[in-house]
Amino acid sequence: MPSDAVPLLEISSLSARYDAGEVLQDISLTMHPQEFLCIIGANTAGKSTLLRCISRLVPRARGSIRFHGQELMDQPAHAIPGLGIAHVPEGRHVFPGMTVEENLCLGAFAIRHRPGLAGRLEAVYALFPRLAERRRQRAGTLSGGEQQMVAIGRAMMLEPRLLILDEPSHGLAPIIVEELHRALVDIHARGTSVLLVEQNTALALSVAGRGYVLEAGRVVLEGAARSLAQDPRVREAYLGL
Amino acid sequence: MSRALVALALLAAALLPLALESEGYAIHVLTLALLFAALGQAWNIVGGLANQMSLGHAAFFGIGAYAATILQIRFGLSPWLGLVVALALGGLAAALISLPTMRLRGHYFALATLACGEVMRVIANTAAPLTGGPAGISVPFGAEGVWMMRFEGGRPIYWLMLGALVVVTVVFEVIRRGALGYRLRAVRENIAAAEAIGVDTARVKLQAAVISGALTAALGVLYAQFNFFFDPDTVFGVASISVRIALMAIIGGIGTAAGPILGALIVIPLEEFANAALSDRAAGLSQLVYGAVLIAMVLVEPRGLMALRFSWTFRPRRASA
Numbered sequence: 001m002p003s004d005a006v007p008l009l010e011i012s013s014l015s016a017r018y019d020a021g022e023v024l025q026d027i028s029l030t031m032h033p034q035e036f037l038c039i040i041g042a043n044t045a046g047k048s049t050l051l052r053c054i055s056r057l058v059p060r061a062r063g064s065i066r067f068h069g070q071e072l073m074d075q076p077a078h079a080i081p082g083l084g085i086a087h088v089p090e091g092r093h094v095f096p097g098m099t100v101e102e103n104l105c106l107g108a109f110a111i112r113h114r115p116g117l118a119g120r121l122e123a124v125y126a127l128f129p130r131l132a133e134r135r136r137q138r139a140g141t142l143s144g145g146e147q148q149m150v151a152i153g154r155a156m157m158l159e160p161r162l163l164i165l166d167e168p169s170h171g172l173a174p175i176i177v178e179e180l181h182r183a184l185v186d187i188h189a190r191g192t193s194v195l196l197v198e199q200n201t202a203l204a205l206s207v208a209g210r211g212y213v214l215e216a217g218r219v220v221l222e223g224a225a226r227s228l229a230q231d232p233r234v235r236e237a238y239l240g241l
Numbered sequence: 242m243s244r245a246l247v248a249l250a251l252l253a254a255a256l257l258p259l260a261l262e263s264e265g266y267a268i269h270v271l272t273l274a275l276l277f278a279a280l281g282q283a284w285n286i287v288g289g290l291a292n293q294m295s296l297g298h299a300a301f302f303g304i305g306a307y308a309a310t311i312l313q314i315r316f317g318l319s320p321w322l323g324l325v326v327a328l329a330l331g332g333l334a335a336a337l338i339s340l341p342t343m344r345l346r347g348h349y350f351a352l353a354t355l356a357c358g359e360v361m362r363v364i365a366n367t368a369a370p371l372t373g374g375p376a377g378i379s380v381p382f383g384a385e386g387v388w389m390m391r392f393e394g395g396r397p398i399y400w401l402m403l404g405a406l407v408v409v410t411v412v413f414e415v416i417r418r419g420a421l422g423y424r425l426r427a428v429r430e431n432i433a434a435a436e437a438i439g440v441d442t443a444r445v446k447l448q449a450a451v452i453s454g455a456l457t458a459a460l461g462v463l464y465a466q467f468n469f470f471f472d473p474d475t476v477f478g479v480a481s482i483s484v485r486i487a488l489m490a491i492i493g494g495i496g497t498a499a500g501p502i503l504g505a506l507i508v509i510p511l512e513e514f515a516n517a518a519l520s521d522r523a524a525g526l527s528q529l530v531y532g533a534v535l536i537a538m539v540l541v542e543p544r545g546l547m548a549l550r551f552s553w554t555f556r557p558r559r560a561s562a
Contacts, residue, residue, distance in 0.1 A: 081439030093434030095427055106427055107438050
């Protein structure tokens with residue numbers, strides 16, 4: 001682990017609450033450049049909220065989130081993509097009335113990076129050849145898996161330093177899930193750091209290098225993905241072994 | 242639509258008044274239709290691209306009409322300079338209205354904006370020393386000349402309205418095809434996804450509202466110069482302006498450049514025809530017929546007449562695909 005370098009993402013004593021109560025309590029997490037990190041845990045453990053805190057979508061959060069040393073808590077939500085963090089939200093939020101290509105272009109439009117647009121599109125189509133075939137089709141008419149590809153492709157149009165994904169496999173057929181995870185490994189291999197939240201623990205631990213386990217808003221375990229997969233507590237609670 | 246077709250239509254529209262009687266009724270109706278086409282187009286920026294159904298555009302329209310006319314009466318200011326003042330005031334008013342209402346969606350946004358137009362109507366009715374109150378206000382007569390927008394016959398003001406429609410349509414198209422248009426569509430289609438890709442949704446809505454409000458106020462100035470006389474209930478009216486503006490785009494087709502133009506060319510002559518043909522029969526009969534025709538149009542094609550055209554041309558292709 002390259003722990004000597006400046007951390008890519010450094011979260012310390014982060015707490016967040018919604019009206020119903022505390023969702024995250026005193027979370028600390030470090031992510032290094034080029035890492036593939038996963039966060040696992042049960043429903044309501046606070047995994048999505050943690051990602052939403054990074055994207056500044058949770059107004060009532062306290063603590064510190066540093067990205068390359070820069071404090072994110074001072075930034076408005078719409079400034080986050082410009083800093084190099086692309087968030088693929090849970091539930092495949094595509095723009096249904098727009099074509100696949102328009103959806104992708106919007107990923108880059110929002111931060112005024114028009115030069116290099118064609119090259120970025122080609123990179124996304126190389127990652128998901130299926131999208132190239134459907135570039136003129138309305139995103140709302142795609143299958144769930146294809147919509148997820150659009151959402152990930154749109155995020156990659158930013159050429160982010162950090163890609164964060166919230167349950168990309170949720171509700172998809174196993175064959176598509178495998179294809180998506182291959183794409184994530186590919187994205188990581190090309191130099192993008194990936195932070196993945198997944199309920200599918202086995203898959204998450206098979207693609208990530210390191211993982212954190214969240215339980216009721218707290219970090220309860222942390223370590224290399226391989227050793228987490230062997231940990232009896234993880235095996236019992238999340239892998240059903 | 243191809244460029245050649247647009248150019249041809251524009252040329253025909255520009256030459257048309259030469260074939261009509263200069264002081265005639267037809268040219269008056271067409272000028273009004275051009276004005277409302279331009280108004281519908283300005284509304285289209287907010288209503289079509291951002292999908293915020295404003296029913297308060299009379300606020301901007303009236304502000305423009307009153308501001309320029311009052312400045313002309315008091316200081317002899319040219320309506321051309323009045324246009325500049327109206328653009329600024331309309332944009333400012335739109336920003337002020339937009340800030341508290343932009344988080345509202347659907348019916349709630351429509352109702353909030355409706356109230357804004359009504360507030361302006363009440364203010365104009367009570368501020369009699371400035372606005373003339375319910376008695377209305379007249380554009381002062383003066384020597385003919387381009388500088389004071391005083392022309393002989395109906396043709397110059399027709400061309401002026403045509404020019405205004407072209408300008409507003411170009412602004413609409415530039416926005417629609419540009420980065421702002423894409424951001425607006427993103428906000429309209431999925432606000433959460435728009436936030437996720439870094440669209441400042443509040444700022445985008447504000448920009449659209451300010452541009453739309455400024456243009457609408459400028460068109461209010463042209464209306465004053467066209468009609469010479471107006472009162473608060475006409476320029477700030479819900480039915481006469483706010484709903485009518487929205488109607489042009491809704492009937493023609495929301496979100497398309499051709500929609501409000503088509504809508505105005507159908508609705509305004511229809512209104513005039515219903516009034517002329519039926520007003521002496523029974524009280525309210527003309528409005529009844531006019532309303533029935535509008536309801537029929539919306540029932541036949543809720544997406545507007547533009548959609549009807551598209552479904553005709555594209556249906557065979559879809560069937561074969």
